[in-house]
Amino acid sequence: MRIPFIFIFCLLFSAGKAQEFAISNYDVLWNSQSKNSSESMPVGGGDIGLNVWVEDGDLLFYISRSGLFDENNTLLKVGRVRLRFPQNKLKEGFKQRLNLADGACHISGAQSGLQSDVRIWVDVHKAVIHIDIDHSKATNAQLFFEHWRFEDRATKKKENNQNSWKWAPQGDVKTYADEVGFENGSLYFYHQNKKQTVFDVVVKQQGLESIKDSLFNPLDGRIFGGFLYAKGFVNAGIEEGNYINTPFKAYELKTAKPSKRQQVLIALQTGQHLSPEKLKSETQKLALNSASSAKKDFKNNQRWWASFWNKSYIQIPKTADTTAYQVARNYNLYRYMLACNAYGDYPTKFNGGLFTFDPVFTDSTATFTPDFRNWGGGTHTAQNQRLVYWPMLKAGDADLMKPQFDFYQSILGNAEWRSKFYWGHNGASFTEQIENFGLPNPAEYGWKRPESYDKGMEYNAWLEYEWDTVLEFCQMILDARDYQNFDVKPYLPLIKSSLRFFDEHYQYLAKKRGSKALTADGKLVIYPGSAAETYKMTYNASSTVAALKTVLQNFLQLPNELLNADEKAQWQGMLTRIPEISYRDIDGKTTISPATVWERINNVETPQLYPVFPWKIFGLQKPGLDTAINTYKFDPDALRFRDSKGWKQDNIWAARLGLTDEAVKYTFAKLKNSERRFPAFWGPGFDWTPDHNWGGSGMIGLQEMLLQDVDDKILLFPAWPKDIDVRFKLHAPQQTVVEAEVKNGKANIINVWPESRRKDIIIK
Known part of the structure; x- marks a missing residue:
């Protein structure tokens, strides 16, 4: 990574400015x-x-x-x-x-x-x-x-x-x-x-x-x-x-x-x-x-x-509410666990990482060897993996993200071969439940398949047509550059190929159905699609639309030495082909719809709120905030699926929408002490113990309660209860680091690097 000297100097200088934080306060002693x-x-x-x-x-x-x-x-x-x-x-x-x-x-x-x-x-x-x-x-x-x-x-x-x-x-x-x-x-x-x-x-x-x-x-x-x-x-x-x-x-x-x-x-x-x-x-x-x-x-x-x-750090004093102290300690303990795979050849697995133990203590029926973990070893569930890696941005750990980026980079060729071989077009087809060699998991692909079924598809009610999660990792790569000047150049082919797949594949599918590749107003028809594993056989899933819009817009912001004018014109053309997010009326209130239409519901995710996070199209100080809040509060599926365990993200959405009481309820429920002796061994949730996407989603929610970026602005304490003292040092876009606190009900900025960004900070 090429980090400017002044930025390194500021980080080193900060050690003298942050004497009140001592990581030893969070040591675990038995x-x-x-x-x-x-x-x-x-x-x-x-x-x-x-x-x-x-x-x-x-x-x-x-x-x-x-x-x-x-x-x-x-x-x-x-x-x-x-x-x-x-x-x-x-x-x-x-x-x-x-x-x-x-x-x-x-x-x-x-x-x-x-x-x-x-x-x-x-x-x-x-x-x-x-x-x-x-x-x-x-x-x-x-x-x-x-x-x-x-x-x-x-x-x-x-x-x-x-x-x-x-x-x-x-x-x-x-x-x-x-x-x-x-x-x-x-x-x-x-x-x-x-x-x-x-x-x-x-x-x-x-x-x-x-x-x-x-x-x-x-x-x-x-x-x-x-x-x-x-x-x-x-x-x-x-x-x-x-x-x-x-x-x-x-x-x-x-x-x-x-x-x-x-x-x-x-x-x-x-x-x-x-x-x-x-x-x-x-x-x-x-x-x-x-x-x-x-x-x-x-x-x-x-x-x-x-x-x-x-x-970076987040610190809540022991004198605070017991649960609040646990939340800060466990945030730091989980960050330590992630750092134990800083330089791995492979990313930290969502289903236990490097710290699984004898399986019978997670599932009494799993009387197997210590090698056992549910959901596989070389199989990667992308919807879960993403939650392990998103919090590393605000923590300043872009270097720890490299194993996850390299995972996709290593299987890019195989994903491109899939598109060429099965459909005759370009772009990388990354499926959900993907093997470490870039092909679908064989059980999820299906051994008993109709002869006429598309051989490029997983014959699986949960996973069919779900291939947009790679776009979150593309966005992470772009964000890592914005947060810490991470070198994105080696990963540009991955981003381009991931985007190209959607443009070419959905035109390919449209031409198979009829004579036109686009709608009358020149838009892609993203059908059949999938909104996570939940809303199936969708038409223009809002989570996919939001993903394509956001990644393309951010990709186009790269400097000319990384993306020249001709390439930008090409990708700008694709951006104009992306359809709009869909909405629906619920009891007279406008909400974000999971898709224009869908055939069935298979799981318990809430992808209609993905435009809030990870895609940040809706949120504080953004147009349509009331629509996003309506979705959180009144969508019957969102209410029915709400929870704090495992990979549930309600805490993150509540924080992004400024719903402080809800953010406290669900984030504190996630990050309080686990039921294990080691307090950050959460799980099994929906997966295994320790549940790393449980910890990751908890980290994200806590970070978003303390600091959010909105365009060129930084919001401090947008969903933090002012009666709980807290001190933090977190990272933000434009290679910014902010150290701030709430003490005795008053919010204070302690340090900002670079100082020029202080003017962009808004204390909520």
């Missing part, structure tokens, strides 16, 4: 051990996530990493690590703290005069996990790598919801065994996909075998694993055990002699067409080098986390 993995604490960095807990004196953690997709497209965990001190069960004076300032977990406890302190942290810049152990006197330690994929294992019925087969496996499905072995007091482990994967079956199912060699395949030859290095430990054999329904083998290492300090490192690697020998040698080298540079690396980590927390 004074008792946990019952099981559902009471774990998230720890991570770079693209690695750990669930850490202490149970019966043993310290355990699961290891997850971005991109660990097996043959069935399950997002596998690396394994589970168990650390045991035979002379210390850690029960006297036990403490487990998530220290947000350095991103580490600190655990301490004593027994019979032996004090042990453990620090677990993940290097943000290298794929290395560190366990630093200090004792008050020399003692022994045991270390176990617990591994449940020690043999091929059949996955049946509901368990296939963890992979791309879902409810429609074609024959027997197996999770294949990993390789694990001792190496001179250390361990190596890896999983390498077999030649045949779900990709091959999907290509055949969808009739694309003739172009198979041209399609991007992220599962082919994928290998992932690592090397566990424990200084001063020796091999101690293999044990068998069972943890929460799942048998495992434990590869044990133990200290050769008692010592006061122990150091363990786990180096990881992921790639394609990499030999096991090379993976082993490279991760061994990484682990050994990191052992010698650990002090320097931890300081670099501390600097990274300090910079991260300096970018």
Whole structure:
């Protein structure tokens, strides 16, 4: 990213101006051990996530990493690590703290005069996990790598919801065994996909075998694993055990002699067409080098986390209403969880991210391995993914958005092939429930399809004709440039192709129905369409119309060096072809209609309010505010579908419309403490635990209560109750950062960067 020097200087200078905020106020501290993995604490960095807990004196953690997709497209965990001190069960004076300032977990406890302190942290810049152990006197330690994929294992019925087969496996499905072995007091482990994967079956199912060699395949030859290095430990054999329904083998290492300090490192690697020998040698080298540079690396980590927390914050004092304090703390905790995948090869999954735990604690009927999560691993539900990434703009985390943008960039070619192959036109066809190789999920595509049914379509009542969610990610890319000068140039082909699809495909469909491609007044007929998964077989869905209008208008604002005059004329022509948003009368009040017409309702979303968010066509100080408020207050479907759980967005719309009481009700309900021990492990909602689109929608709502952008203006506290003290630092368009507060009922601006934007601020 190219950020002007003055902007960087302002951000650094702000550290001296924001002394009242200390992220340590939101550390999570436990004074008792946990019952099981559902009471774990998230720890991570770079693209690695750990669930850490202490149970019966043993310290355990699961290891997850971005991109660990097996043959069935399950997002596998690396394994589970168990650390045991035979002379210390850690029960006297036990403490487990998530220290947000350095991103580490600190655990301490004593027994019979032996004090042990453990620090677990993940290097943000290298794929290395560190366990630093200090004792008050020399003692022994045991270390176990617990591994449940020690043999091929059949996955049946509901368990296939963890992979791309879902409810429609074609024959027997197996999770294949990993390789694990001792190496001179250390361990190596890896999983390498077999030649045949779900990709091959999907290509055949969808009739694309003739172009198979041209399609991007992220599962082919994928290998992932690592090397566990424990200084001063020796091999101690293999044990068998069972943890929460799942048998495992434990590869044990133990200290050769008692010592006061122990150091363990786990180096990881992921790639394609990499030999096991090379993976082993490279991760061994990484682990050994990191052992010698650990002090320097931890300081670099501390600097990274300090910079991260300096970018933005929301703070509510403990003296405030208890729920209000929880809301601010959990906002920051969830932002920490998102930052643990800052540099992932793949985006943070909405259905648990890197922090899923044993599934039976989310669903008592899911007596499966720790690899399980509902709604798949390599399958991406775009309507859910978007809510994970929208809040990163105001948080100043545009750099964290890159994995999500790169996900679409990587599958762009396959999405374009779909349009060419099935319909003979240009543009990228991105479906809902899309695989990490850009084709529809095979179960959602449908195995039992009418022979005459369009082969480019998902034969699915919820998903048919739903392909406009990619436009939200296109808008995020454009916004990231406006907020933080993010380099959009690599993603221009993605934006162009996504827009082109709608222009060409709906003219194509119109010509199949009749002799004209456009209406009498030169507009596209967006039929059949879909307003989210809810209003089906729509004519000009308002959510799609709003998306196309907004993305085109913002795209046309790019400077000439990114979009030349000829291109702008072309896209301006498409903009003139976009139809208008539809309205309907409800009890004498004008409201936004989901579409001009539709055939049926399938789900419980409210896409008639998408023109409020994410598209910001309606809102405070904008024309038609009364119409949008009428829609929120009187649309019978909007009222019937209203809720705070999961991916529900009522809190966001209430904030955008200035409905303070409603915004407080639904945002506070979202961000208050979860029912889990870790307060930001919400869910399952409609998906899984932790529910990341639950957290994301909560973040967005809270941000919108505090700061909104309207054209060139910035509204402060547009939906904030003045009787609750709050202080924040958030980002806005035109590379603006605002720090402000409500204190004792009075709103104050603390800092604005650049200062020239102060004149554009309106305090509501």
